[in-house]
Amino acid sequence: MxxxxxxxxxxxxxxxxxxxxxxxxxxxxxxxxxxxxxxxxxxxxxxxxxxxxxxxxxxxxxxxxxxxxxxxxxxxxxxxxxxxxxxxxxxxxxxxxxxxxxxxxxxxxxxxxxxxxxxxxxxxxxxxxxxxxxxxxxxxxxxxxxxxxxxxxxxxxxxxxxxxxxxxxxxxxxxxxxxxxxxxxxxxxxxxxxxxxxxxxxxxxxxxxxxxxxxxxxxxxxxxxxxxxxxxSPIADALLPAIDTPESVRAAHDRTAEVVLIGFAAVGALLPEASGRFGTDVSVIGGGLTRVGETPVARFLLGVSGPQAESTLSWISERGGVVKRPVRGPEGIAA
Known part of the structure; x- marks a missing residue:
């Protein structure tokens, strides 16, 4: 119109x-x-x-x-x-x-x-x-x-x-x-x-x-x-829970990644299932939960530890979670 x-x-x-x-x-x-x-x-x-x-x-x-x-x-x-x-x-x-x-x-x-x-x-x-x-x-x-x-x-x-x-x-x-x-x-x-x-x-x-x-x-x-x-994205930064986790907390885990989960099933069950499937320790070290309309949405910073940490994050992504890994420099250090 x-x-x-x-x-x-x-x-x-x-x-x-x-x-x-x-x-x-x-x-x-x-x-x-x-x-x-x-x-x-x-x-x-x-x-x-x-x-x-x-x-x-x-x-x-x-x-x-x-x-x-x-x-x-x-x-x-x-x-x-x-x-x-x-x-x-x-x-x-x-x-x-x-x-x-x-x-x-x-x-x-x-x-x-x-x-x-x-x-x-x-x-x-x-x-x-x-x-x-x-x-x-x-x-x-x-x-x-x-x-x-x-x-x-x-x-x-x-x-x-x-x-x-x-x-x-x-x-x-x-x-x-x-x-x-x-x-x-x-x-x-x-x-x-x-x-x-x-x-x-x-x-x-x-x-x-x-x-x-x-x-x-x-x-x-x-x-x-x-x-x-x-x-x-600018919209995610403006509307979803902020992530301000100190670097010292991030460094305590084998992998860290920012993850957006949408919907009751994803928010409630995806992380525990990923942890059990791969035998990894999956911890929420930043972010939080909110709602978009009636839909629950999580924006978490995950800390994942264990030999299959990367496989855990890939599986979460395959199941509908939106996973953003940190940009890493030439020596493999998070930029």
Whole structure:
């Protein structure tokens, strides 16, 4: 539905020109959740403004349903913007109830009362706040207010929902509620979702596809599960448990290797089976476990000792584990 092609955006500050987005290409798969991950200043919010058509790139193209948005007149540009729901922060009207805030875009569009009530009721159910329909923002938790903002962005049935750092400032329960609503919008409404975030955990929990922004450029882009299977990739480094094992611990083993294991069976059984099959000592000396959506994923640094240490690692690789051995120098010493 929306593609960004070779987009560049610069700004002038008191210290000179800043390149916020540099030759970025991004394709949002219909009906999927795409997570754009990056540190503060990486260009996430600038990219969000370009995708939501609130700003235009200096060069490159943003397309909506194949149309170059730079070539649209104002009427058609407004129509294209209405196809994009944008989740803001703290923008609920304090004097209105949750239901009233959600209904506001429909009132402005002249939608009659019965239609408004039906659509508002459906979205209150989606965000799990039917019982709180009459509460004002002051009587809602921060997480509940964020869910109301999502419902209001969805009320016009947009093709794309854009959430810029939607869990910022929320506690764990509030963040979990927001991510659950975004996932339901995708699965129950068929909405394409773009989430920008500095929290890799957000992408791990709900994203189908992910792009890593670094200094305004895309460092990696593609299917999340595919990208994390490369242990040394920027996505693996950004989203999987870190490995900071001292060299002294590594040196105590005949072989070391970084391994990514995906799925319940691989995480739970592959290493003990490898150890028993080859009579080797297989130890986890770094890394840890996480989840990508509902799938358990391990990123371990393994220390393997025994005459068949190399065979053990090869067998783990043959059984679906992604094994990365350390680069070794000309004398066989790990570089």
């Amino acid at each position: 929306i593609t960004v092609e070779n987009a560049t955006k610069t700004f002038w500050t008191g210290t000179g020109q800043v390149v916020a987005i540099d030759d970025v290409t991004l394709d949002l798969a219909p009906g999927a959740i795409t997570g754009v991950v990056g540190a503060a200043g990486s260009g996430k919010s600038t990219l969000a403004r370009l995708v939501s058509l609130q700003d235009r790139p200096d060069s490159g193209v943003v397309r909506v349903e194949g149309y170059n948005t730079a070539a649209l007149d104002q009427r058609r540009l407004r129509a294209a913007r209405r196809r994009i729901g944008v989740v803001g922060h703290g923008e609920l009207l304090p004097q209105r109830t949750a239901a009233g805030n959600i209904a506001m875009p429909l009132e402005q569009a002249g939608i009659d009362g019965p239609q408004r009530r039906e659509r508002v009721g459906r979205l209150l159910d989606l965000i799990g706040l039917t019982a709180r329909a009459g509460a004002t923002p002051a009587d809602l938790t921060p997480g509940q207010r964020a869910r109301v903002e999502i419902a209001r962005a969805l009320i016009g049935d947009p093709g794309l929902l854009l959430a810029d750092d939607p869990t910022a400032g929320l506690d764990a329960d509030g963040a979990a509620g927001v991510l659950a609503v975004l996932d339901r919008a995708r699965s129950e409404l068929g909405t394409t979702v773009l989430v920008t975030t500095s929290d890799g955990g957000v992408a791990r929990r709900i994203a189908d596809d992910v792009a890593l922004l670094d200094g305004g450029r895309v460092a990696a882009n593609g299917s999340l599960l595919s990208l994390i299977q490369n242990p040394g």
